[in-house]
Amino acid sequence: MKEALFYVKREASSVQCQLCPRGCVIEPGCSGDCLARKNEGGTLTSASYGQITSFGVDPIEKKPLYHFHPGRDIVSFGSFGCNLHCLNCQNYRISQFVAPSVSLSPEQLLARALEEPRSIGIAATYNEPTVNFEYVLEVFKLNRAAGFKNVLVTNGYLNPKPWEALLDWTDAVNLDVKANDPRFYETVCRATLAPVLRSLDALLERQEVHTELTWLLIEGQNDDPVKLSAFAKRVADIRPETPLHISRYYPNYLMNHPETKKEALFSARDTANQHLSYVYIGNLSEGDHGTRCTNCGEILVQRFGYEISVSIKDQHCPKCGALHPIRMD
Numbered sequence: 001m002k003e004a005l006f007y008v009k010r011e012a013s014s015v016q017c018q019l020c021p022r023g024c025v026i027e028p029g030c031s032g033d034c035l036a037r038k039n040e041g042g043t044l045t046s047a048s049y050g051q052i053t054s055f056g057v058d059p060i061e062k063k064p065l066y067h068f069h070p071g072r073d074i075v076s077f078g079s080f081g082c083n084l085h086c087l088n089c090q091n092y093r094i095s096q097f098v099a100p101s102v103s104l105s106p107e108q109l110l111a112r113a114l115e116e117p118r119s120i121g122i123a124a125t126y127n128e129p130t131v132n133f134e135y136v137l138e139v140f141k142l143n144r145a146a147g148f149k150n151v152l153v154t155n156g157y158l159n160p161k162p163w164e165a166l167l168d169w170t171d172a173v174n175l176d177v178k179a180n181d182p183r184f185y186e187t188v189c190r191a192t193l194a195p196v197l198r199s200l201d202a203l204l205e206r207q208e209v210h211t212e213l214t215w216l217l218i219e220g221q222n223d224d225p226v227k228l229s230a231f232a233k234r235v236a237d238i239r240p241e242t243p244l245h246i247s248r249y250y251p252n253y254l255m256n257h258p259e260t261k262k263e264a265l266f267s268a269r270d271t272a273n274q275h276l277s278y279v280y281i282g283n284l285s286e287g288d289h290g291t292r293c294t295n296c297g298e299i300l301v302q303r304f305g306y307e308i309s310v311s312i313k314d315q316h317c318p319k320c321g322a323l324h325p326i327r328m329d
């Protein structure tokens with residue numbers, strides 16, 4: 001049994017979790033909204049600690065991270081649980097249910113990761129990793145001590161203290177922003193927008209943590225150009241070099257809207273491009289997925305699927321010398 005961090009005890013063995021904005025009050029024997037934390041006789045425990053439902057070695061581009069060690073692999077793991085309940089969740093089998101798992105201590109996970117010579121480190125991903133806070137933090141500490149990178153793929157729905165504590169040990173984040181619309185968060189994700197924007201701002205202020213953003217575009221739901229433009233401006237005002245991945249939606253789980261049309265993706269990219277220099281389209285095989293120099297148009301990173309060819313040198317364009325913050329260190 002692993003005691004959780006960030007909670008308070010209440011009367012009659014009840015506890016209140018303070019990890020995320022939900023602030024679940026949990027009675028003995030019951031789990032929190034995310035399923036990953038459980039009240040065991042008046043002690044809040046991490047039910048997902050060391051429970052691995054998914055493990056793989058992925059191209060770093062799959063997270064997606066395009067400006068962080070392009071062309072390299074990363075060991076990726078997930079557990080179960082999530083504090084959002086998106087109707088269109090792509091990983092609902094492990095995020096919305098207690099999925100079958102195998103037990104691995106942080107040391108065992110690291111040992112397994114070290115068997116992958118092309119991997120730059122470990123990514124906590126697949127389900128929502130922040131609800132597995134204690135385990136992810138321990139893995140990240142061990143992994144950094146071993147000289148490897150830590151990557152977090154998250155919805156950012158976390159309270160400020162644990163968010164900052166996790167970022168202290170994180171090298172790169174992909175933050176999955178669902179929309180710039182409180183109503184979308186309430187109706188599609190059963191959550192609220194404000195805490196996500198708070199996490200986003202705090203993340204962007206931490207220049208040492210490489211950051212990329214994902215926006216799964218659903219026509220008629222979160223494709224309002226005014227809201228998308230305001231979001232892109234918010235990001236650009238703090239860190240204009242932040243890459244944004246506008247990803248194509250396909251029907252999934254409880255949502256039946258038709259898949260997003262290509263034209264809608266291109267239009268959203270143009271909207272975001274008014275404020276951000278690096279906007280990519282994801283989940284679409286056709287089109288140019290490369291990174292070009294924003295000064296002279298020279299290709300810096302070529303991407304054909306997951307075949308990657310890197311020509312940028314020391315963060316500078318090989319043709320005109322312009323600086324591009326693509327991290328290879």
Ligand code: SF4
Pocket residue numbers: 017018019020021022023024031032033034035036037082083131
């Ligand atoms: S982390 Fe889980 S248990 Fe804790 S407040 Fe959030 S949803 Fe509830």
